[in-house]
Amino acid sequence: xxxxxxxxxxxxxxxxxxxxxxxxxxxxxxxxxxxxxxxxxxxxxxxxxxxxxxxxxxxxxxxxxxxxxxxxxxxxxxxxxxxxxxxxxxxxxxxxxxxxxxxxxxxxxxxxxxxxxxxxxxxxxxxxxxxxxxxxxxxxxxxxxxxxxxxxxxxxxxxxxxxxxxxxxxxxxxxxxxxxxxxxxxxxxxxxxxxxxxxxxxxxxxxxxxxxxxxxxxxxxxxx
Amino acid sequence: xxxxxxxxxxxxxxxxxxxxxxxxxxxxxxxxxxxxxxxxxxxxxxxxxxxxxxxxxxxxxxxxxxxxxxxxxxxxxxxxxxxxxxxxxxxxxxxxxxxxxxxxxxxxxxxxxxxxxxxxxxxxxxxxxxxxxxxxxxxxxxxxxxxxxxxxxxxxxxxxxxxxxxxxxxxxxxxxxxxxxxxxxxxxxxxxxxxxxxxxxxxxxxxxxxxxxxxxxxxxxxxxxxxxxxxxxxxxxxxxxxxxxxxxxxxxxxxxxxxxxxxxxxxxxxxxxxxxxxxxxxxxxxxxxxxxxxxxxxxxxxxxxxxxxxxxxxxxxxxxxxxxxxxx
Amino acid sequence: xxxxxxxxxxxxxxxxxxxxxxxxxxxxxxxxxxxxxxxxxxxxxxxxxxxxxxxxxxxxxxxxxxxxxxxxxxxxxxxxxxxxxxxxxxxxxxxxxxxxxxxxxxxxxxxxxxxxxxxxxxxxxxxxxxxxxxxxxxxxxxxxxxxxxxxxxxxxxxxxxxxxxxxxxxxxxxxxxxxxxxxxxxxxxxxxxxxxxxxxxxxxxxxxxxxxxxxxxxxxxxxxxxxxxxxxxxxxxxxxxxxxxxxxxxxxxxxxxxxxxxxxxxxxxxxxxxxxxxxxxxxxxxxxxxxx
Numbered sequence: 001x002x003x004x005x006x007x008x009x010x011x012x013x014x015x016x017x018x019x020x021x022x023x024x025x026x027x028x029x030x031x032x033x034x035x036x037x038x039x040x041x042x043x044x045x046x047x048x049x050x051x052x053x054x055x056x057x058x059x060x061x062x063x064x065x066x067x068x069x070x071x072x073x074x075x076x077x078x079x080x081x082x083x084x085x086x087x088x089x090x091x092x093x094x095x096x097x098x099x100x101x102x103x104x105x106x107x108x109x110x111x112x113x114x115x116x117x118x119x120x121x122x123x124x125x126x127x128x129x130x131x132x133x134x135x136x137x138x139x140x141x142x143x144x145x146x147x148x149x150x151x152x153x154x155x156x157x158x159x160x161x162x163x164x165x166x167x168x169x170x171x172x173x174x175x176x177x178x179x180x181x182x183x184x185x186x187x188x189x190x191x192x193x194x195x196x197x198x199x200x201x202x203x204x205x206x207x208x209x210x211x212x213x214x215x216x217x218x219x220x221x222x223x224x
Numbered sequence: 225x226x227x228x229x230x231x232x233x234x235x236x237x238x239x240x241x242x243x244x245x246x247x248x249x250x251x252x253x254x255x256x257x258x259x260x261x262x263x264x265x266x267x268x269x270x271x272x273x274x275x276x277x278x279x280x281x282x283x284x285x286x287x288x289x290x291x292x293x294x295x296x297x298x299x300x301x302x303x304x305x306x307x308x309x310x311x312x313x314x315x316x317x318x319x320x321x322x323x324x325x326x327x328x329x330x331x332x333x334x335x336x337x338x339x340x341x342x343x344x345x346x347x348x349x350x351x352x353x354x355x356x357x358x359x360x361x362x363x364x365x366x367x368x369x370x371x372x373x374x375x376x377x378x379x380x381x382x383x384x385x386x387x388x389x390x391x392x393x394x395x396x397x398x399x400x401x402x403x404x405x406x407x408x409x410x411x412x413x414x415x416x417x418x419x420x421x422x423x424x425x426x427x428x429x430x431x432x433x434x435x436x437x438x439x440x441x442x443x444x445x446x447x448x449x450x451x452x453x454x455x456x457x458x459x460x461x462x463x464x465x466x467x468x469x470x471x472x473x474x475x476x477x478x479x480x481x482x483x484x485x486x487x488x489x490x491x492x493x494x495x496x497x498x499x500x501x502x503x504x505x506x507x508x509x510x511x512x513x514x515x516x517x518x519x520x521x522x523x524x525x526x527x528x529x530x531x532x533x534x535x536x537x538x539x540x541x542x543x544x545x546x547x548x549x550x551x552x
Numbered sequence: 553x554x555x556x557x558x559x560x561x562x563x564x565x566x567x568x569x570x571x572x573x574x575x576x577x578x579x580x581x582x583x584x585x586x587x588x589x590x591x592x593x594x595x596x597x598x599x600x601x602x603x604x605x606x607x608x609x610x611x612x613x614x615x616x617x618x619x620x621x622x623x624x625x626x627x628x629x630x631x632x633x634x635x636x637x638x639x640x641x642x643x644x645x646x647x648x649x650x651x652x653x654x655x656x657x658x659x660x661x662x663x664x665x666x667x668x669x670x671x672x673x674x675x676x677x678x679x680x681x682x683x684x685x686x687x688x689x690x691x692x693x694x695x696x697x698x699x700x701x702x703x704x705x706x707x708x709x710x711x712x713x714x715x716x717x718x719x720x721x722x723x724x725x726x727x728x729x730x731x732x733x734x735x736x737x738x739x740x741x742x743x744x745x746x747x748x749x750x751x752x753x754x755x756x757x758x759x760x761x762x763x764x765x766x767x768x769x770x771x772x773x774x775x776x777x778x779x780x781x782x783x784x785x786x787x788x789x790x791x792x793x794x795x796x797x798x799x800x801x802x803x804x805x806x807x808x809x810x811x812x813x814x815x816x817x818x819x820x821x822x823x824x825x826x827x828x829x830x831x832x833x834x835x836x837x838x839x840x841x842x843x844x
Contacts, residue, residue, distance in 0.1 A: 063729040064728075064729040064733060064734060064735070067729075073730050074730075079726075079727045080727065081721060081727050081728075082724065083724065084720060088717060088720065088721075091717055092717060092728075093731065095731045095733055096731075138731070142731075142732075271644075275642075275644060277648070277651070279651070323829070324825060324828050330644070330647075331647075334647065335587065335776045335780070336824060336825050336828065338589070338772075338776065339777075339821035339824050339825070342769055342770055342773045342817050342821075343773070343818040343820070343821045346814045346815070346816070347815070349814050350814035350815055473654060474655070476648075477651070477655055480648055480651070516661070516662030516663030516664070516666075516765075518659065519656075519659025519663075520655075520656050520658075520659030520660045520662075521659070522655055523655030523656025523659055525652070526649075526651065526656075527649055527653060530638075530645055530648045530652060531637055531649065
């Protein structure tokens with residue numbers, strides 16, 4: 001895929017493939033093109049490439065169209081409906097599904113008891129970590145075939161980040177493929193099966209997560 | 225906005241020739257076009273350059289008109305001197321209304337000015353010891369009126385009341401036009417357009433967005449007040465029906481149609497408002513005295529123009545920002 | 553004391569009308585980010601439509617229902633014709649379109665039905681009902697009842713149904729898209745619903761206001777004030793704001809000698825301006841963001 005923001009070529013020839021149930025991490029420094037990749041997949045930005053879902057080519061992608069096809073995208077802002085309650089937010093997570101049961105809600109509340117406590121609260125009053133939990137909860141409600149997550153660990157404390165990745169693992173085990181864009185490589189590589197490293201809009205390194213981990217491109221510094 | 229000298233010259237010739245060549249009735253119509261032109265000029269500054277909406281310009285006209293009438297009838301002030309006073313009073317009301325637009329989105333200004341348009345006629349009736357209530361204020365023949373209603377002598381020539389009104393109105397109109405042109409090309413105008421197009425950048429240009437927005441309201445309202453004042457002088461009376469609640473919407477419509485048609489749109493809008501009822505009569509099934517079809521056509525014109533034409537001036541985001549450009 | 557109760561009752565009745573129209577305004581504002589300046593004129597059009605049906609021999613309530621349905625359809629159509637094409641343009645354009653619409657509908661009303669006012673026979677008689685020693689007019693009770701019922705039905709729709717959830721979600725269109733919500737389609741439903749609520753307001757107001765093309769002008773001002781009291785984004789706030797405003801205006805008109813009938817719009821304007829300047833998030837406060 002190639003993406004331009006005006007004069008700036010944000011993505012040059014990025015090719016990605018994701019298997020069913022896969023867990024892929026997209027890494028790279030800020031501005032390398034991670035967010036752009038996810039947005040290109042969802043149709044938020046125009047690309048000159050092609051996107052295939054389960055073998056069929058997708059024309060004219062839009063975020064809501066993708067959601068209806070079973071692709072859940074959690075953007076950097078977490079996509080929280082700030083004026084609605086936590087409960088409504090979760091219900092909206094399941095918007096594209098035909099029949100939703102209270103069982104699904106119960107399952108989410110089991111996983112995140114804090115959300116149950118806060119269920120009537122306006123989602124805008126939640127902390128960053130809680131909103132991230134809510135976003136994960138919405139993904140759970142959606143039961144998508146593919147989840148795109150943009151830097152979910154941003155701004156969260158280490159303890160919360162660990163819980164987050166636990167939840168991601170569960171989602172993946174449930175059959176949902178995950179494409180995770182992350183700035184900090186360590187945890188992402190720990191959870192993912194495969195990884196790509198972007199640099200200046202290009203794929204610099206790609207392969208199994210274990211192989212990528214040792215690569216010199218990833219500055220393994222104190223922040224990991 | 226560059227102005228070809230030839231266009232200016234032609235316009236000047238037409239202006240001078242009109243009252244001589246046309247009937248009294250048409251001259252009166254053109255006088256009213258002049259009045260409307262000034263009011264719409266004000267709206268152009270506000271809508272076209274500052275990117276805001278006012279639904280209350282009829283009320284600002286009314287403020288100007290009644291100021292003039294009260295000064296003339298109760299205080300014997302000569303009509304000419306009341307014009308700047310009327311402009312100032314209307315401008316002040318506009319500034320006060322403008323405060324609501326400063327911190328909030330343009331909707332609040334639109335709502336408040338709508339309220340002004342609706343409430344003002346009722347206020348006129350309520351405070352009838354000032355305003356003459358339902359009967360209005362009669363100005364014909366009063367000592368404050370130049371010429372005392374019998375015509376005016378200018379430069380040795382005797383002009384009828386109608387011609388005098390025409391000349392006065394268009395002189396003021398041209399003056400206002402030049403004033404607005406100057407204003408819009410000055411620092412103030414640049415600040416307005418900067419605010420309209422990108423509020424964040426505007427903060428660095430030296431004129432705060434608050435000043436720009438409120439200033440635009442003030443100028444715009446002052447122009448409307450001038451128009452109202454002239455209307456009072458030309459027709460020699462004011463009453464609650466002179467400035468109805470609908471007038472504001474007509475003015476906005478004229479401004480919008482003009483704004484989307486050309487940069488010099490104010491004259492287009494003014495001509496349209498005046499002659500649309502005549503044009504509407506050309507439609508089949510329309511009776512000669514009906515106001516409905518003309519209003520309907522005007523509204524339709526606004527809708528079509530807004531939907532289909534790119535504006536001659538940009539609309540910008542000063543009014544209110546959309547959540548994100550929709551992709552659906 | 554009796555007079556006080558009567559004033560409150562009539563205030564609630566007028567307030568119900570203001571609240572219905574305010575609810576329509578809030579729904580459209582939430583759905584498309586625009587304040588529909590034509591809301592009042594559309595309500596007038598609906599009232600004229602109802603009058604025409606009754607004139608042709610229909611009984612009131614069937615005419616009421618048919619008008620509601622037609623208004624709903626009209627609202628959806630207007631959204632498709634006027635708002636959808638402008639969805640990527642600056643908001644100013646959409647608002648100007650509603651201004652043009654207001655003018656066009658007003659002209660249409662005058663063209664079709666003429667400018668003279670006519671009487672509209674509502675379903676409630678003018679006679680009185682006595683409760684607890686106080687005589688309350690059936691008209692007031694009926695209007696209050698119907699408008700509050702309409703608000704209640706709308707509220708249940710918004711809170712209890714999936715459609716309502718979607719309607720509430722479109723206030724954040726970006727997030728709604730990520731969730732798979734068809735924002736355009738739901739906005740259309742929002743417009744239809746708003747048009748129907750406006751029709752309710754119009755048909756309830758017509759018996760006492762006399763039906764003419766400019767009937768709803770003042771009511772629209774009161775509705776704006778009511779919506780502002782509720783913070784412009786809150787459906788509940790709009791209805792409550794309407795009732796509060798209605799009672800306040802009636803009581804002020806009765807007990808404060810300076811505020812006679814002609815100062816009512818000016819008082820409402822003062823309320824509107826005051827709320828916008830001092831408490832732009834409505835009287836209930838809260839941190840509703842400017843529609844983000």
